[in-house]
Amino acid sequence: MSDVVLPCRDEALALPGLLTRMPPGYRPIVVDNGSTDGSADVARAFGAQVIEVAEPGYGAAVHAGVLASDPDDGVVCVMDADGSFDPAQLPRVADPVRRGDAHLVTGRRRPVTSGAWPLHARLANAALAARLRRRAGLPVHDLGPMRAARRADLLALGLRDRRFGYPLELLITASRAGWRVLEVDVDYHPRAAGTHSKVTGTLRGTARAVRDMSAVLAR
Structure with a gap:
């Protein structure tokens, strides 16, 4: 059994479809x-x-979810709750951690339609990922809103960011800790009808995310 942390703000329309597709063994x-x-x-x-x-x-929600996960289960997953990811693909990120092949697995978004990932958000993500590859030497191309790691390992990192800089701080800190980080492809769908991203669905949201992440890089 693996716990799946779903940070959520105003996702009532997306949750039924998401929760009914959760695969066996994922809570x-x-x-x-x-x-x-x-x-x-x-x-x-x-x-x-x-x-x-x-x-x-975002970081405050993820951290609270990790704390609430079952310490006896070991592997904890994180996934957006807006319907953009397929829960059936959770084993892609969880299994390598469970086998001991990686400390952290992140999902590289592969849009299934041209409109699933707005261009401004994709460009911002690519620029931040490129800076991360140069600075931390991690072979990642996405900041990984779908990911998995062991609960105890995550908490031991002592991550401090409670806003949109959390995913970037996780990757940088994991690199410094010598973690084996693996990136796998995951499908990226348009968000459920009536929902919108709180981070990258608008230019304002993307700018806020870039600001928070740039502050992490500056540290």
């Missing part, structure tokens, strides 16, 4: 980060464990 933890659309109630109705986190920010 969803929906981390509600200030939703106003009843996301928490929807998640509970579909059998998910729900954690409510008042502190705003």
Whole structure:
């Protein structure tokens, strides 16, 4: 059994389809980060464990979800809750960690349609990933909103960023710790109808993410 942390803010429309497709052996933890659309109630109705986190920010939600995961299960996954990823592909990121082939596995997004990943978001991601490859020497091309690692290892890294810089801080800190990092391809779908990305769905959101991540690189 692996816990799947799903950071969530106003994803009530996406959650039913996402939670009903969760594969056997994967237990969803929906981390509600200030939703106003009843996301928490929807998640509970579909059998998910729900954690409510008042502190705003992607990193705050992920960290709370990791803390809430079962320490006896070992491997914990993280995946966006907007319907853009297929839960059936969770074993792609979890199995190499479970086998001991990698400490951290990240999903490299492969859009299934031309409109799944806005150009401005794709360019920003590519630029940050290129800087990361130069600075940390990691063979990654995506900042990995779908990923897996062992719970104890994640907590031992002592990550501090509670906003959008969290994924980048994770990769940099993992590199410094000597982790084996593996990147695998995962399908990237258009978000569920009626939802939008809180990070890269708009130019403003992308600019905010780049700002937070650039602050991590500056440290």
